[in-house]
Amino acid sequence: MRNKPRPVGEQVSDLTAGRLSVYLRCLTSLEAAGVKTTSSKALAAAFHLNAAQIRKDLAYFGEFGVRGVGYYVSELKAHLRAILGLDRPVRVGILGAGNLGLALADYQGFQEEGFVIVGLFDTAPAKIGGKSRNGVRISDLAEFKRLAAAGEVDIAAVAVPGDAAQSVVDLIVAGGVRAILNFSRGAVRVPAGVKLKNVDLTVSLESLSFFLARGEASGPIR
Amino acid sequence: MRNKPRPVGEQVSDLTAGRLSVYLRCLTSLEAAGVKTTSSKALAAAFHLNAAQIRKDLAYFGEFGVRGVGYYVSELKAHLRAILGLDRPVRVGILGAGNLGLALADYQGFQEEGFVIVGLFDTAPAKIGGKSRNGVRISDLAEFKRLAAAGEVDIAAVAVPGDAAQSVVDLIVAGGVRAILNFSRGAVRVPAGVKLKNVDLTVSLESLSFFLARGEASGPIR
């Protein structure tokens, strides 16, 4: 099970990164089901993926498989967690304590995968000092600045009104946080060296509306 | 401004559909700023897109531009709204009245674009009869079935726990709804003829974690 040296300088696509996360979930569910070993073919069949693509995605990070056998579920799972940086706590700060921010703070999926919500941050005095249903405290944006500057935030999630988005993002970047998950509407700019991922709910709904309007439908699972 | 016959049978990619929605937002903001006319080059420069791609995406649906001039902002905006099916109300039902479902029901962006939230639907008796902060009523899932069967729901948004997702999706499909926005974790299957769009919050966070772990960062705005 020797791993070949990784092509460390090379750029991995966003699509590959997303799939790694999907593979991890598949493995978690297989492990929970008591499955010890699997193969790219079995994974592909069970989760509607392409076997060659799974192999290629994984092979990119090392030789995790055993020819003639396949992959050991918990071993591969551990590798994936390490590759995804989930082998240590990943600390997430949420900016904007509106409905969406509060929902994100209490979202079960994040806790399950080992993300740590460091807090909710807002500027509205009425919100500061409050808590989400599950008890995530709402603090002043200044407190976020302090945490970020102290290197205590790995990822910032932005759930503020569209017109505040760019200034909040600038503040995050100034604080030295290098990964941003943006739920706000409208394009936001980040300097090189900061990874930005946009989740635009309106765009998602509008694409669906588009396909309805076209009379088209059907498509692959992801 | 004669439009050529549209290639009606042809499949439009998800990426194109998403971009149309982005273009619409750009135009809305230009219109609000009082800009009467624009060009693919100007749009590209202002919103960090590629001019040729904008032209190609638009040209796919007709000849909306004027050579030597560009595009008339409000005219193109109206065309885009029609193409996206937003020229009539699009009715959205939200399944799952948890934190996320409630946040979606009250999400400003949807109202602004003309989506109509027909209701929140859940199975928990404690939730049924309640309302979201903004007053969206929570009804029994049976009521969703009735509305769907009556053709009163265009898009279903799924925000239920992962293990309930597939059964809820099956119910939606059985009700004849042909577009689903899925926020639940885990792969969900739909038959051909139903358009499914997954928004997986965990996958989004994990990709960011991955890029952090790799020490890579930077990337284009969308």
Place this chain on the structure above:
DNA sequence: TTTTGTGAACTAGTTCACAGCT
């Protein structure tokens, strides 16, 4: 002249198919 609309060229991403291990 300016800017569209679009074929051609290019780039990225996926799938095939098989050599090489176990």
Place this chain on the structure above:
DNA sequence: AGCTGTGAACTAGTTCACAAAA
């Protein structure tokens, strides 16, 4: 025999570059 890892082939998506129109 069975399955991985991977070059080659293919497919999809983007960008270039220019003829045609206003």
